[in-house]
Amino acid sequence: MPAELRPTPSSRGSQLPVISLFAGAGGLDLAVERVADAPLSSPSSPTPGPYRVAVATDYAPQALDTLALNLPGTVTLSGDIRETSTSELLRAGSMASGDAALVIGGPPCTPFSKSGFWLAEKRESRDPNASLLEEYVRVVAQSKPEAFVLENVQALTYKTHKAHFDQLLSALTELGYNPQWKTLLAADYGVPQLRKRVFIVGRRDGKAYKFPEPTHAGPSETTRTWDLSKLPHVTAQQAFEGLVTTPEKGELLEGKYGELAAEIPGGQNYLWHTSRYGGRDEFEWRSRYWTFLLRLAADKPSSTLQAQPGPYVGPFHWENLPNEEGNLRARRLRVPELLRLMTFPDDFRLIGSRADIQRQLGNAVPMELGKAVLRALTLQLGYVDPETVNDDRLVRSTSSAVLIS
Template structure:
């Protein structure tokens, strides 16, 4: 049996590659970004509809995917999440959320679900969708699902959870909401964590838990140090870019504040957490961002921007996938993506729980552990030009 997918808001394909690894096959993708579409076509022979979701009818989706109503096994997608993102709070103190016109992507996701009636669905979004007391997005989706069930005499279930990708072997701290449902009311049980943070709770892990320590940035990209060709435009620019070598691995600008161990150059908590943020090889990466500013990381411990392959590795994309476009296009595709290994974990659980298909428990897209072969240091001799700016920023 083939397990067919309808993929909405496909981006560079993070969800799709993961579900592919689990045993699904994408029949049709809908994506508006031209570079994402070029990436999808370059790497796979999936049918790609390049347009805004509001311009694409459900009938066209079924026709292009060579599917009939009720024939798809799975509808997947991560509707653009700006109305619910943490950055909206940072800039505005709050966000318009459902009043934001960009939130109508949730409505179109549910419209396609109503019109195509797949056996199951997966919807991914930022964890801000489920903020306590500000969960109108979740409430909207539940209400829409009630209407779909009544209108079509079906019984889609609705189960959601915030997952941290690092807890499942992804070499990246990345929290997102996942909503999973089945047309006959089967309740999805989210898989238990497979990995733990050895820096925080190693003393609380029982020998019976059988958990692995977090996958690290070195596990993911350490081998690329020897073989990866680093683009000429990998340097960190802007006013503060040259300060990066004077920040230890795993630290950010806070190292150079009144509470840090460096020089008092910045005010405490005056910047984004990811400002001058540098990877530590023995820890997971922080979240790869879609549209970072000039000095927004995470950056490589070698004091440079991450390459396409390094970001793809951290997002656990298969190595046979190449992301097309310029620097900003590549960053956007990878920063918006769901880590493929996490999608593989969910895909295998969905096949077993909803389709009674037992799969190997091995997640193929999780990097293998790699022994570190060199010490990573930093320069603690701050240039005078930064010392002269001390405590003014």
Template sequence: MNLELPVISLFSGAGGLDCAVERCAEPPLTHDGSGSPLRVAVATDCDETALQTLALNSPHTKTLCGDIQTTPTQEILEAGGLKRGDATLLIGGPPCTPFSKSGFWIEEKRNSADPNASLLDEYVRVVRESKPEAFILENVQGLTYKTHKAQFDRLIEGLRDAGYNPSYKILLAAEHGVPQLRRRVFVVGRRDGKEFRFPQPTHSGESERDRIVDHSKIPFVGLRQAFQGLPKEQIDLSDIVEGTYADLAAEVPPGQNYLWHTDRYDGRDVFKWRSRYWTFLLRAEPDRPSTTLQAQPGPWVGPFHWENIQNEKGESRARRFTVSEMKRIMTFPDEFKFAGGRREVQRQIGNAVPVELGKVVVRSLMEQMGYVQPMLDGTEQACNEQLSLI
């Protein structure tokens, strides 16, 4: 039997979670051995460029471009050829700006008064009215902070009132084989009332807050390892760090940031200690995962590549990651295509869910619901996959 289980995708963006859904059973381990049983029937977003990206990679998915606050659930269902209760899964990550640490300098965000926070209510509304078998919601970990307690409690209560039993957990992408220290909260619930059990980490290593390493697990995937096999490519001039702090950025060693140029380190004594954000002039380390890729970084916001490059004048300069490298950091397939210019592509990538992290969650849910066969213990499976690459 060739299963085709329909999925509704909200706040789809470029389709990181959508891609995870349709690849969740790789290697193919469905009951009929055909691969992932899930197909995204309809995807919605207000970002037309992101939906163009999604269409390039998933031409079978019907897309709706518009404001979710004015898009009736029935319109979404009809676009996907669905009725209430038909969808196996509803996925989506409401825009994270209201809950992101990078927005805490704005008072309304810090006080959880951002009007976009109400998009969580729209997610609940579509879950309640479309009645899927299960849902997965993804967002930044800041959603769980005390400053956003009212919004988060309302989200959980709304999902319970809709007839589900939401469970949530903050996952570190690097602990699931993604070469990025990116923390995200996942909220998962099933219509049948059974509790979702989150997957256990398969990888371990040092992060920005943890120094204890579990040596029974696979080491974190570093960037050098993640970039293996990428063809040498011409670096675009726009990816070279020029301007006011160009010399200083080029002098920062891998793993360091602007603090290198304070009186406590060996660089120039230019900045005051802890006077900037951590990502200011941040250089990546080749044998560690990247820090979080941002959607709209400023000109001096890293992480920048650990190697310097010469500009047209022969001067040593730091450089930004290429699109191919960013896709590897976010575990998008190499063949994945993005619409739009360089800035728009960075925004889409930075806003996306790392594909492999999404796959881990989706696959675990599909196993527990009986739609795909259970695979090996997570660490053993990850070991086998790494060995297959050697």
């Protein structure tokens, strides 16, 4: 499919241009453009920062429609990255090789996701889409950005995919970018979601990127002790504070498991209905995925939001609502609640059906997690003077980057 070029926006002053690959609905793009905003804030008028997303590309035109609706100053290219040349991206963003401050993006995680391990080709790392990592490297090699940020699922670092991962790091090292990688838990950076993602960051000058220190701490699937000097994880209930929502069509969980789901307490899943817990003895122990009939716990962060959940895959809200017959049923999360769990602005607009919206948000990078990684990179690249930092708002003037208090 040839790339489809959309209208070119007007210039946005002296902000540094960014190339966004596999942009989707724009989670990392939002983080780039709002990196100057204070953490955990989504003002209606974002603070101008040092960057602008000059061009964004993705295979899914609908996701790009969403991105364009929220970032109207970005040129979008719809098409297969394997058929989109770097020169085409540079031309669309009015850049030459070496002009871009950053290349950002998360190649589709399907080949490396744990949820795909039931397919032999994914367990054995034979998925042809894994080649999209090579396309990312190709664009970095040819566009020569000052730095890059690559995001993916944690499973990319597993032994199963070691060959792909090592090849990726080797290729980026040969380009002189000295790539550094780390798996980050979104909740440790103020995101009300226990979502793990690996980030790989490299600088053209070869200096090693230093990942930001977590600002929050708390229990997780693999954490039983944590740093009490940090802020506690943001809970789902805290995330929803002040949010007014309206019922959505089809939000109640009906069908075979609707009654069972309504009986499961917040924070529990189908295991509630096994012989070991207090519900009905309906299921064998550990016979389903953890997310089957999973309910949100109000006092904890959410589990990872999935892009394409089955009809009985959670997390579902902790509250029950009556259906037309007056029977209590669990309900699916509403779009404004999904936005809060992804730390997207409340006024973020999405195009498509409810399933389309779930897919776009489930595939996105939580904005605050992206901001944390990008804020650290911005400081280390010297666009702000770390000695004068007295808050986290970064502002770029026409001549240099400065901080305001």
